Amino acid sequence: MDALWDGLKEALRLIGTGDAGLREVAWRTIVVSGSATLLALLAGVPAGYALARARFPGRTILIGLVNTGMGMPPVVIGLVVWLFLVRSGPFGDLNLIYTKRAMVIAQFLIATPLVVGFTAAAVQALPPQLPDLLQHLGAGRLASLWITAKEAHLGILAAVMAGFGAAISEIGASMTVGGNLQGETRVLTTAIVTESSRGQNAEAIALGLVLLVMAFGVNLLLTVVQQRRAA
Amino acid sequence: MDIRIQGLRFRRGHRLDLNIEELWLPSGSTTAIVGPNGAGKSTLLRCLAGLERSLTGTIAFDGVRARPGAETRRRVAYAFQQPVFVSGSVEANLDLALRLRKVPAAERSARIEEVAQLFGIAGLLDRRATRLSGGEAQRVNIARALALRAPLTLLDEPLAGFDSPTRRALLHDLPAMLRSFETTLVLVTHDRDEALRMAERLVVLEGGVVRAAGSRAEVYGRPPDAATAAFLGYTLIPGDGEVVAIAPRALHGGPGEVEFALEMDDILELGPRFEVWGTINGARASVTLTERPREGVGALVVSARSVDVRRYRLGQEAVSG
Numbered sequence: 001m002d003a004l005w006d007g008l009k010e011a012l013r014l015i016g017t018g019d020a021g022l023r024e025v026a027w028r029t030i031v032v033s034g035s036a037t038l039l040a041l042l043a044g045v046p047a048g049y050a051l052a053r054a055r056f057p058g059r060t061i062l063i064g065l066v067n068t069g070m071g072m073p074p075v076v077i078g079l080v081v082w083l084f085l086v087r088s089g090p091f092g093d094l095n096l097i098y099t100k101r102a103m104v105i106a107q108f109l110i111a112t113p114l115v116v117g118f119t120a121a122a123v124q125a126l127p128p129q130l131p132d133l134l135q136h137l138g139a140g141r142l143a144s145l146w147i148t149a150k151e152a153h154l155g156i157l158a159a160v161m162a163g164f165g166a167a168i169s170e171i172g173a174s175m176t177v178g179g180n181l182q183g184e185t186r187v188l189t190t191a192i193v194t195e196s197s198r199g200q201n202a203e204a205i206a207l208g209l210v211l212l213v214m215a216f217g218v219n220l221l222l223t224v225v226q227q228r229r230a231a
Numbered sequence: 232m233d234i235r236i237q238g239l240r241f242r243r244g245h246r247l248d249l250n251i252e253e254l255w256l257p258s259g260s261t262t263a264i265v266g267p268n269g270a271g272k273s274t275l276l277r278c279l280a281g282l283e284r285s286l287t288g289t290i291a292f293d294g295v296r297a298r299p300g301a302e303t304r305r306r307v308a309y310a311f312q313q314p315v316f317v318s319g320s321v322e323a324n325l326d327l328a329l330r331l332r333k334v335p336a337a338e339r340s341a342r343i344e345e346v347a348q349l350f351g352i353a354g355l356l357d358r359r360a361t362r363l364s365g366g367e368a369q370r371v372n373i374a375r376a377l378a379l380r381a382p383l384t385l386l387d388e389p390l391a392g393f394d395s396p397t398r399r400a401l402l403h404d405l406p407a408m409l410r411s412f413e414t415t416l417v418l419v420t421h422d423r424d425e426a427l428r429m430a431e432r433l434v435v436l437e438g439g440v441v442r443a444a445g446s447r448a449e450v451y452g453r454p455p456d457a458a459t460a461a462f463l464g465y466t467l468i469p470g471d472g473e474v475v476a477i478a479p480r481a482l483h484g485g486p487g488e489v490e491f492a493l494e495m496d497d498i499l500e501l502g503p504r505f506e507v508w509g510t511i512n513g514a515r516a517s518v519t520l521t522e523r524p525r526e527g528v529g530a531l532v533v534s535a536r537s538v539d540v541r542r543y544r545l546g547q548e549a550v551s552g
Contacts (some may be wrong), residue, residue, distance in 0.1 A: 051257060097434060127313070127315045129311050129315040130311055130315055130317075132277075132282055132311065133311065133315050134331075135282065135304065136280060136282060136304055136307070136309050136333060137327075137328050137331040138301060138304060138305055138331045138332055138333070139331050143331065147327075150317070150318070151317055
């Protein structure tokens with residue numbers, strides 16, 4: 001218990017003094033997971049919209065695949081990305097393995113099915129006549145997508161929260177494709193594993209607290225936006 | 232805008248939803264498409280609106296073929312049966328519709344004000360469109376369609392969702408309101424009274440096929456077959472190899488040109504009048520009388536003018552009128 005209490009005090013001191021190493025890892029985490037979520041949003045919202053609206057052979061199978069993707073273990077995704085990006089892999093020449101970009105790709109693949117699934121569900125919950133109305137009024141594809149996204153914003157913001165939450169909290173994929181290189185690819189989750197395995201409890205707790213605060217802060221911000229629009 | 236339909240076929244899966252050989256909707260006219268549920272009424276509106284792509288045959292606007300797509304849609308205003316709005320105020324919804332139709336900003340506010348006054352929705356403009364009552368939403372729905380000032384306006388069940396007193400008032404007011412817009416108007420209804428009050432032309436659709444089309448007097452006065460007559464409210468009396476159809480409210484008490492024997496089974500006292508129900512040759516029929524008939528004296532003699540009675544062979548075609 002003392003170790004936990006001492007660790008917590010030291011963690012608060014590290015956070016309070018703005019420890020440079022802690023700030024660097026936290027910032028990298030935001031950049032990597034934020035980029036992955038943003039890309040997942042750009043790809044996932046139109047894909048979710050199309051999945052909800054379009055009728056084509058194999059649609060049910062595709063929805064099943066997306067739903068499976070929503071629960072895919074990150075480490076498996078990390079392994080697949082590693083196999084593609086590793087030097088001997090099909091995209092080895094791109095020299096992406098053990099870089100932040102590789103981590104963004106892996107987290108993008110983790111977050112995208114969540115964004116697609118949540119978006120599709122949100123769009124399907126809208127009045128079924130809405131596409132006809134927009135088409136009838138002369139809205140083009142982009143305008144229809146924009147208006148529909150605005151109508152489904154509650155679900156889409158939930159999709160962003162779920163996607164960002166999945167990206168920032170995963171560890172297996174980041175470890176596999178990023179390599180947890182200090183000063184290069186170490187993010188909060190991989191740093192926590194490293195510090196706790198070294199017995200550096202204070203650092204691990206500090207990193208954990210920062211991770212929790214960051215996840216809570218981003219979700220709180222999105223929730224405020226979501227609920228204000230819902231009011 | 233004059234609309235001509237020729238050889239229109241529309242399939243949904245294996246089902247032929249529409250099969251219209253020929254139909255003409257004159258420019259500036261108001262036509263009611265009537266028919267039972269599942270007759271293809273709303274599908275016909277969707278085809279006219281350019282929302283259905285997989286149709287065969289021709290729909291021509293002012294003699295020019297209107298192909299499904301954006302070009303056709305721009306010339307049509309369509310108020311769906313279920314009013315649908317985006318989030319935001321009623322005014323924002325009206326504005327969005329006009330903006331998507333590329334109406335300049337200055338004209339948008341003028342048009343919104345015009346329809347708001349005409350349809351009594353000025354007090355609703357600031358309300359959230361998705362929180363309107365059924366009747367309010369339907370008013371805004373119709374107002375939005377007419378604000379587009381399209382050459383062809385389609386209204387699908389325009390009086391659905393109104394309470395009874397509002398519906399009665401609108402049945403009286405709406406035709407005049409609609410006439411102030413220079414548009415060819417097509418409305419769909421399953422209510423024949425609504426159709427007769429609101430439109431000068433009738434199209435009876437059943438099973439995707441046009442059973443009758445023409446002026447109100449032509450269609451209502453001379454239904455081409457017994458099924459159409461039944462839909463238009465005629466009382467059908469089975470006879471020897473034929474069916475006798477009596478126009479709605481055409482029966483009166485006592486002898487007359489064409490007489491029937493009504494076997495009474497119920498008398499409803501409605502203030503100063505009596506609605507007498509019974510059967511004529513096994514078919515349900517009613518007549519309204521000003522005096523209570525004597526009961527227990529056998530059948531009541533009722534009659535109709537010959538012009539209100541039509542006879543159909545069992546093969547359905549009319550043999551006399």
